[in-house]
Amino acid sequence: MWRFSLTDAVSAQIEQKMLDELYADFEDAGLMPLWTQREDLMPMSPQSEAVPHLWRWSELLPIAERSGRLVPVGRGGERRAIALSNPGLPGSPYATPTLWAAIQYLGPREVAPSHRHSQGAFRFVVDGEGVWTNVDGDAVAMRRGDLLLTPGWAFHEHHNVADRPMAWLDGLDIPLVAGLDAGFFEFGPDGLSTRATPQRSRGERLWGHPGLRPISQPDRLNSPLVAYRWEHTDAALTAQLELEDEDAPGVIEPGHAGVRFSNPTTGKDALVTMRTEMRRLRAGTRTAPVRTVGSAVWQVFDGEATATVGDKVFEIATGDLFVVPSWCEVGLTARTQVDLFRFSDEPVYEALGLARTSRGEQK
Amino acid sequence: MWRFSLTDAVSAQIEQKMLDELYADFEDAGLMPLWTQREDLMPMSPQSEAVPHLWRWSELLPIAERSGRLVPVGRGGERRAIALSNPGLPGSPYATPTLWAAIQYLGPREVAPSHRHSQGAFRFVVDGEGVWTNVDGDAVAMRRGDLLLTPGWAFHEHHNVADRPMAWLDGLDIPLVAGLDAGFFEFGPDGLSTRATPQRSRGERLWGHPGLRPISQPDRLNSPLVAYRWEHTDAALTAQLELEDEDAPGVIEPGHAGVRFSNPTTGKDALVTMRTEMRRLRAGTRTAPVRTVGSAVWQVFDGEATATVGDKVFEIATGDLFVVPSWCEVGLTARTQVDLFRFSDEPVYEALGLARTSRGEQK
Amino acid sequence: MWRFSLTDAVSAQIEQKMLDELYADFEDAGLMPLWTQREDLMPMSPQSEAVPHLWRWSELLPIAERSGRLVPVGRGGERRAIALSNPGLPGSPYATPTLWAAIQYLGPREVAPSHRHSQGAFRFVVDGEGVWTNVDGDAVAMRRGDLLLTPGWAFHEHHNVADRPMAWLDGLDIPLVAGLDAGFFEFGPDGLSTRATPQRSRGERLWGHPGLRPISQPDRLNSPLVAYRWEHTDAALTAQLELEDEDAPGVIEPGHAGVRFSNPTTGKDALVTMRTEMRRLRAGTRTAPVRTVGSAVWQVFDGEATATVGDKVFEIATGDLFVVPSWCEVGLTARTQVDLFRFSDEPVYEALGLARTSRGEQK
Amino acid sequence: MWRFSLTDAVSAQIEQKMLDELYADFEDAGLMPLWTQREDLMPMSPQSEAVPHLWRWSELLPIAERSGRLVPVGRGGERRAIALSNPGLPGSPYATPTLWAAIQYLGPREVAPSHRHSQGAFRFVVDGEGVWTNVDGDAVAMRRGDLLLTPGWAFHEHHNVADRPMAWLDGLDIPLVAGLDAGFFEFGPDGLSTRATPQRSRGERLWGHPGLRPISQPDRLNSPLVAYRWEHTDAALTAQLELEDEDAPGVIEPGHAGVRFSNPTTGKDALVTMRTEMRRLRAGTRTAPVRTVGSAVWQVFDGEATATVGDKVFEIATGDLFVVPSWCEVGLTARTQVDLFRFSDEPVYEALGLARTSRGEQK
Secondary structure: OOHHHOOHHHHHHHHHHHHHHHHHHHHHOOEEEOOOOHHHHOOOOOOOOOOOEEEOHHHHHHHHHHHHHHOOOOOOOOOOEEEEOOOOOOOOOOOOOOOEEEEEEEOOOOEEEEEEEOOOEEEEOOOOEEEEEEEOOEEEEEEOOOEEEEOOOOOEEEEEOOOOOEEEEEEEOHHHHHHOOOOOEEEOOOOOOOOOOOOOOHHHHHHOOOOEEEOOOOOOOOOOOOEEOHHHHHHHHHHHHHHHHOOOOOOOEOOEEEEEEEOOOOOOEOOOOOEEEEEEEOOOOEOOOEEEOOOEEEEEEEOOEEEEEOOEEEEEOOOOEEEEOOOOOEEEEEOOOEEEEEEEOHHHHHHOOOOOEEEOOOO | OOHHHOOHHHHHHHHHHHHHHHHHHHHHOOEEEOOOOHHHHOOOOOOOOOOOEEEOHHHHHHHHHHHHHHOOOOOOOOOOEEEEOOOOOOOOOOOOOOOEEEEEEEOOOOEEEEEEEOOOEEEEOOOOEEEEEEEOOEEEEEEOOOEEEEOOOOOEEEEEOOOOOEEEEEEEOHHHHHHOOOOOEEEOOOOOOOOOOOOOOHHHHHHOOOOEEEOOOOOOOOOOOOEEOHHHHHHHHHHHHHHHHOOOOOOOEOOEEEEEEEOOOOOOEOOOOOEEEEEEEOOOOEOOOEEEOOOEEEEEEEOEEEEEEOOEEEEEEOOOEEEEOOOOOEEEEEOOOEEEEEEEOHHHHHHOOOOOEEEOOOO | OOHHHOOHHHHHHHHHHHHHHHHHHHHHOOEEEOOOOHHHHOOOOOOOOOOOEEEOHHHHHHHHHHHHHHOOOOOOOOOOEEEEOOOOOOOOOOOOOOOEEEEEEEOOOOEEEEEEEOOOEEEEOOOOEEEEEEEOOEEEEEEOOOEEEEOOOOOEEEEEOOOOOEEEEEEEOHHHHHHOOOOOEEEOOOOOOOOOOOOOOHHHHHHOOOOEEEOOOOOOOOOOOOEEOHHHHHHHHHHHHHHHHOOOOOOOEOOEEEEEEEOOOOOOEOOOOOEEEEEEEOOOOEOOOEEEOOOEEEEEEEOOEEEEEOOEEEEEOOOOEEEEOOOOOEEEEEOOOEEEEEEEOHHHHHHOOOOOEEEOOOO | OOHHHOOHHHHHHHHHHHHHHHHHHHHHOOEEEOOOOHHHHOOOOOOOOOOOEEEOHHHHHHHHHHHHHHOOOOOOOOOOEEEEOOOOOOOOOOOOOOOEEEEEEEOOOOEEEEEEEOOOEEEEOOOOEEEEEEEOOEEEEEEOOOEEEEOOOOOEEEEEOOOOOEEEEEEEOHHHHHHOOOOOEEEOOOOOOOOOOOOOOHHHHHHOOOOEEEOOOOOOOOOOOOEEOHHHHHHHHHHHHHHHHOOOOOOOEOOEEEEEEEOOOOOOEOOOOOEEEEEEEOOOOEOOOEEEOOOEEEEEEEOEEEEEEOOEEEEEEOOOEEEEOOOOOEEEEEOOOEEEEEEEOHHHHHHOOOOOEEEOOOO
């Protein structure tokens, strides 16, 4: 060490030069130091780039209708689906870092062709009817309030048999699967696999009986019950609130009923990568604010409420969609009785030991 | 070794004497040799002492009615239940080495008092109505074709609100739990926990919606859905046969539909120790003969059939019960369309790695 | 109701006669009432017929040696195994209602022929060496302190290559499998599958590395690690007591170390139906008394202790065996440092939701 | 439809204008169409932006040494870790979209301070010794060939007690956890939790005995065996090749041995989000090319080989690191006997139903 013979300034200059060279050599060698960016890489708590955001149904539907007039559906594009693009993830068609949410629009007599992909998907119908989704050849009617599944790698196609267009919410794990480089895609045959338009799909006829399993059928990773009908969801929510009136267990918290769509072969989530739920709040209910690791998309199915998401306050009504980024506090106040559909990526975190929830007090 | 100097006869005598002493000393020391009884202890395949046997409903019901007139229900005896006693297990009230099956009979306005026990139990109703079973305070109506659960350690009591008596099948794992020395028993309070007589129990209102789970409720070892109603079971069986007509999967084998009562929190059997199922055969169907490790009890719910169980042939009709011992071949031929309730101990064998099934060809 | 015209005595006589006829008709119809025997069938807590009992090694070994002189080993009898017969289960060769425990004895150069069975088995060696057990062709040395597995349906045979006899403890689930009518048995080929006498079996070479799994091998229901060597067991117990000295976690309770033999593919018990464990008590340790649903057999491996089992007190030393029936309290006081091997049926109860433990205070 | 009255050109102009307006309105509304980017979002098979890449130890080590002279270790930066930055992910310090791999360098007597985070981590030591990692207060020696775990949310700190620097490989799931917005971070106390330098950690003393579980310890999501020592890994690999010579099962394919570091409480991967393995190839072995969904990082521990990764061919020797992006074919040819450490994200895909493997033929 010969530093003593140099002035401090010179010494500092030399050191800086050596550091500059080191950092340049890092870059040449395909290396990056941790110490200069540790805080960004490993924040004290999740700091999502995604932001809370609201999309109004009253704006979404007209723009979807315009797309219906101007853009055809067909091979290549595959679907007339318009994705919610989180303003915090600019240039990306993702609602959150793991979830895709889109309005899909199908005009009268239109067909969206058959394909399949690793990505899991569902449809939730806030309004309308007349479209059938064929899932591996099983014709599944789509009606108001229904949740319809197209699990990963199942062939699916949509066709509208009505004279009116129909729009619905598509939920997929596209960003998750993209981030994991895990997606495969395959085009299906060009014609429809079936033009049948039954009221109940085969999946429902086989699996849609409470607590009853066909003896012949094995366990599945995703639910074989391809459709969850509004009449059942509504009845289950109604029952929870009635049980609350009788002081019997059922609701999540006072005035707040909730069901989870589940896989009857395992009791777990209907889809292996996405949680799907319906909530009902009595008019006037204020939910306890909750923070969860993982993100969610909510859509009002019916009614009006105020949603507080982080530092944003959204006045929401039927059809409106909002996103809750990871670890962002969410609380709801029901202005009327309100039903909300919610989907999230929580099964991913539970499977990987990364789940955390912090429940605040009800205000 | 000095045996050369003895005659063979003397030598044999000495050896026999030494052996006799050895076996006597075994007994004194609390010991028993394997080699004299290996074949009995470890047969080449299961050799149940239980035998195939048939009990006719036309004989059971009158004897139950006589018991109703002569024997009171109350504390101590607890239940007016008459057990099927397998002729191969003489002196024992067991249908098979693991399963208890009994006809329980409750007269007009009678009450069977509250208790709970480690043993899992269910009721299956071949006919009648008017009784409510309260399970941990939840009033569960009992009607024709219904399966009602009282899982291990749930308090339960029965009361008949009708002017007519009612009889039904009780299934329990009493022999299994006795063989395992695992049973605990506790008397409940003396009065009824509730006199409510709702059409649907709280368990059904909370859990009886296909594929929907209350978000607030955790997994359970036994099904929280305390009642499986005939209307659902019938619809599920009907659907399987219709799907068969459409060449879609569903039935177990041609003409043979079947559902398993399951736990919606896990997708597994409704009860942790017992499998419960309903089968429907089209008129004329012959099932492929099957041998299974583990025993089963069948009850005809409706219709007529011929059951071949081992070397026995039973002509069976509504209400008739028969047992199938372990590894005993069973085949059915439907003379009319026939519905059969079946319960077995198969979950035990599956949990312990002891399950085996051999499926013969359909004749 | 015309009873008013009869005297009470006559009325009682008539009733008794009708009851007698009812009970006779029960018997004729293959029926038995619950109400007369409810207490026996469903006791308030487990009332095992098995009783606590002690077998002294000093008595077992000589009687085994006499058997060795008088009784050959070979086809049919298969093994020179002398079973502990619980005095509470008279006429039965069972240590408890679910567990078989026997001393097996093999003379110099003797061979016990190949067979396989559904019943799971292990060997525990309290003393001696020189025998190899071939498990599906894998030669497994048997030495003092070792636990050797022969899981259900694995072919196995024993041969003594030494000039001295060898005796060891056999543990099996024979009573459990018999009670369940679940046993299959098959004779193997007549000659030895191998005469190799390696120090380490293939199973150990493949699986006997802490925390390391061969990538090529799938999960198994029973442990593929066929031998658990004393040197490892001893080291693990020693380490726990040393960790206790450092105030680090490890021991079960003060002065009481314990390891469970486990399946490296699942982390669960080495055998699917039996728990196997080794315990070490420091001299002077008194364990907290424990009651468990399910039964156990203990063998002193080394040292001296007092075992209190229910109302029995056993002074025990190396080789001594005692049984603990279900729900019978057991406590140990170590007179010297003492090592005890223990096996039980607890995995059965855990799988079936029947497990219960009550831990008393350390006295 | 009045288009007939316009020229085609005018009509096309109008349509284009309307489309342009639609796309502009999409942007204003926070929406993006699927149909223009479907192929990028959902490719036919995984198209990772990450590329196969090689980092030579001979370049890494000197640059790490220069960092050691110029950059201090301490609070804030926390670690002198230099990350492999995949050239396909420019500006990012990530080896693959899910995996972080870095060389960490600690000078003589240096200390890297205590912290904990949701991210799971391990250290693999290609050379050197003298550093202890304290994991929740348990002092874990780091030596050549060892794998050391610091599971998510365990406090950990490193300190070098030697007069020589030490460098090793750090593996973490930082990109995965970042992509999922799931990371929490917490600083630990400033001083070392312990200055002890035992040869074996408490975790090893408690858990490092093959097939033996401490009875007192529950299951864990991540392995409680904090250190996997080279002597065991080496012995396991050696044994597999010896077993291959005896025609016994063990190797993955001819000449290719492999062990997986596992969690002794579950038999699953040692870390819930990362697979860690060691492979050994005999000199001359060519592995069958494999494509797997998910990415991996390999480091040569000892020996020389040729790795073909996608369209790249790497000549690799001790210390060299290379990455295999998702669904990129990898094959190895051993020029000498060669040992390779490998870590990947496969447990994530298996948990989410996204795993796929395609095994080519051995060339």
